[in-house]
Amino acid sequence: MNEWLTPSLKKHWRGLLLATVLSLFALLCAAGLLFTSGYLISKAALRPENILMIYVPIVAVRTFGTFRAVFNYAGRLASHNTILKILSEMRAHLYEKLEPSALYIRSKYKTGKILSALSDDIEHLQDLFLRTILPCCCGLIIYAAWIAVLGFFDLRFAFLMALYLLLLVVVFPLVSLIRMRHHYQRIAKSRHELYEQLTDAVLGAADWMMSGRQNQFLRHYEQLENETRQEERAVSSFRKRRDFIAQVLIGICVIGLVVWSGGMSHTGALQPTLIAAFSLVIFSVAEAFVPLSEAVERVPQYERALARLKEIEAPAQHESDETCDRRELPEGSLTIDVSHVSFRYSQNSDWAVHDxxxxxxxxxxxxxxxxxxAGKSTLTHLIYGNLKPDEGAVTLNGLAAQSLGPNRSLQFSVLSQNPHLFDTSVLNNLTLGSPDATFDEAVAAAKEVGLHQLIEQLPNGYQTQVHEAGAIFSGGEQERVALARTLLRDTPVVILDEPTVGLDPITERELLQKIFDTLKGKTLIWVTHHLIGAEQMDHILFMEHGRAMMQGTHEQLLQKSSRYGKLYELDVPVRLRKSIIE
Structure with a gap:
């Protein structure tokens, strides 16, 4: 709770206080409007001798009516302005928690879980301020003020009214909370499952269709959706019954006020013109009490949202959460030392990387x-500084890799197997990691990777929209766009995370050659399970069960390891080996 709510309360308490005060003034103006209206009607019914006798109530009615709208609008403006700022910061905080796991986010979190957190959980925490804290504060203040006003005229009646209104202020909210807790938990769980089902279906739509089981999926999805609707209908039905009973209680309260004010008027303790005023004002006062039940019943939603957001953990003990000062960062080229490094994801698991x-x-x-x-990706994350070794050390120019924190992007670029192209212009995609790059620099990078002519042939050249997921480019072309991004980044170390996966051997070799030529002079860490292109590497580390089973150059391994030679013969077609020799 502290992580998601306390920082927002500390930072934006002034905005929330302003919204509460303005909303409170709006309610007071509404109460003043009905009070003066009741008084004006009663006073006018007495047929005053001169219109000036009721001029002040007339002005008061107009004033309260005008300022009610003003304060209502200003209160909503202030509350929404503050809440949208809080919402933005919560989403940014969620991103900060996800960012350290960016390289392996798909293996750690389901897409539907992240979508649910963004669209539902964060929105629910927004409602905590807007629909629970704000109404509760206003309701309790109005309750205290109303009882104080009645106590000024009659302490005994004020005490009885305080006990009676506790039904709306305390009893109804608690009953709603108890009654709705399970419904809200089931709704939240169902919606979370719907998000996961939906993202799973969208990502695997082609496979569903090819398997011929799309109808089965639709039936399961509709069943889950119907269960959610049933819970929502149960919630709606309970609210209708509760609100009806609340209105009945308010009606009884009005009758009680009429009887009390009539009796007070009969004894001369209250002017007859105030009977209607007191009887009408309860309707405005009740506006602050009725929403309290719905405000409190949402608490299970907030608890569920906080619990799910807590599952999206900040860097765990084995993940890097250290940050060095930018002045301590290595400058220029990097020397990478991995010294007897071992790592495992939990105490009970096997070593993912060992010695x-x-x-x-x-x-x-x-x-x-x-x-x-085999441990390739884990070793890469250790070098990248995303993970902290359990034993040994990984250093960059003598500085612990994990201490780079967010600044590691200044030293590393990653060329992954599935680079994402955003639905914006080609130029924006090229300069994604280098927003300060000039147009000429972007064109130079495109020429370097062999994309310039293709881009020039597009309808709007470098301003052409690439559409969702880079639909206008083939898989190999998307890799070249990502390679151009890497060039513009100009970092000393580039991690190649199987960028040629899924390509045929000839295309794979051509793209690898382009990558090696383009990134000449940089430190390359190429993660792969293929041996095509291995002959061009300065050092090869063959991993198995987290251990370094073989190390050396391509020629050294061919000479001293028959296993490596057999794997190379199986993996690299004869025609490619001939082209390499030539």
């Missing part, structure tokens, strides 16, 4: 080779 050592001089090209789960 691995490396020394990479600036400009070295390293290939991390091994099957899935």
């Amino acid at each position: 691995v050592s490396l020394h990479l001089e600036p400009g070295t090209k390293l290939a991390l080779i091994g099957r899935s789960g």
Whole structure:
């Protein structure tokens, strides 16, 4: 709770206080409007001798009516302005929690879970301020003020009215909270599942269609949706019954006020013209009490939202959360030292990386080779500084890799197997990581990767929209766009996370050659399970079960390891080996 709510309360308490005061003034003006209206009607019914006798109530009615609208609008403006700022900061905080896991976010979080957190959970926390804290503060203040006003005229009646109105201020909200807790929990759970089902269906729509089981999926999705609707109907039905009973209680309260004010008037303790005034003002006062039940019943939503947001953890103990000062950052080329590094994700799990050592001089090209789960990606995250080793150390020019924190992007670029192109112009996609790059620099990078002519042939050249996920480019062309981004970044170290996966061997070799030529002089860390292009690497590290099973250059491994030679023969077609020799 402290992580998501306390910072917002500390930072924006003035805005929330202003919104509360303005909303409170709006309610007081509404009460004043009905009070003076009741008084004016009663006074006019007595047929005053001169219109000036009721001139002040007339002006008061107009004044309260005008300022009620003014304060109501100003209160909503202030509350929404503050809440939108809080909402923006919460989303930014969510991004900050997700960003350290960006390189392996898909393996850590479901897409539907992140979508649910963004669209539902954060919105619910926004409602906490707008629909719970604000109405409760106003309602309690109006309750105290109303009882104080009645106490000025009759303490005993004020005490009885205080007890009676506790039904609306305390009893109804508590009953609503108890009654609706399970409904809200089931609704939140169902919506969360719907988000996961929807994203799963969208991402796998083609496979659903090809399997011929789309109708089965639709039936399951509709069933889940119907369950959610049933819960929502149950909530709506309860609210209608509760609100009806609340209105009945308010009606009884009006009758009680009429009887009390009539009795007070009969004894001369109250002017007869105030009977209607007191009887009408309760309707405005009740406006502050009725929303309290709905405000309190939403508490389970907030608890559920906070619980799910808590699941999106900040960097865990094994994840890097250290940050060095920018002045301490390595400058220029980087020497990477991996000294007897071991790492595992939990105390009960096997070592993901165990006793691995490396020394990479600036400009070295390293290939991390091994099957899935061998520890290649984990070692990459350790070098990148995203993970903190359990044993050993990873240093960059003598500085611990994990201490770079958010500044690591100044030293590393990542060329992944599925680069994402945003639905904006080609130029914006090229300069994504280098917003200060000039147009000429972007064109130079496009020429370097062989994309310039293709881009020039597009309808609007570099201003052409690439559409969602870069639909106007093929897979290989998207990799070239990502390569151009990397060029513009101009970082000393580039991580190649299987950028050629899914390509045929010839295209794969051509793209790798383009990557190696383009990034010449930079330190390359190439994560792959293929051996095509391995002959161009300065150092090869073959991993298995988290250990370094083989190390050396391509020629050294061919000479001393028959296993490596057999793997190379199986992985690299004969025609490609001939082209390499030639």
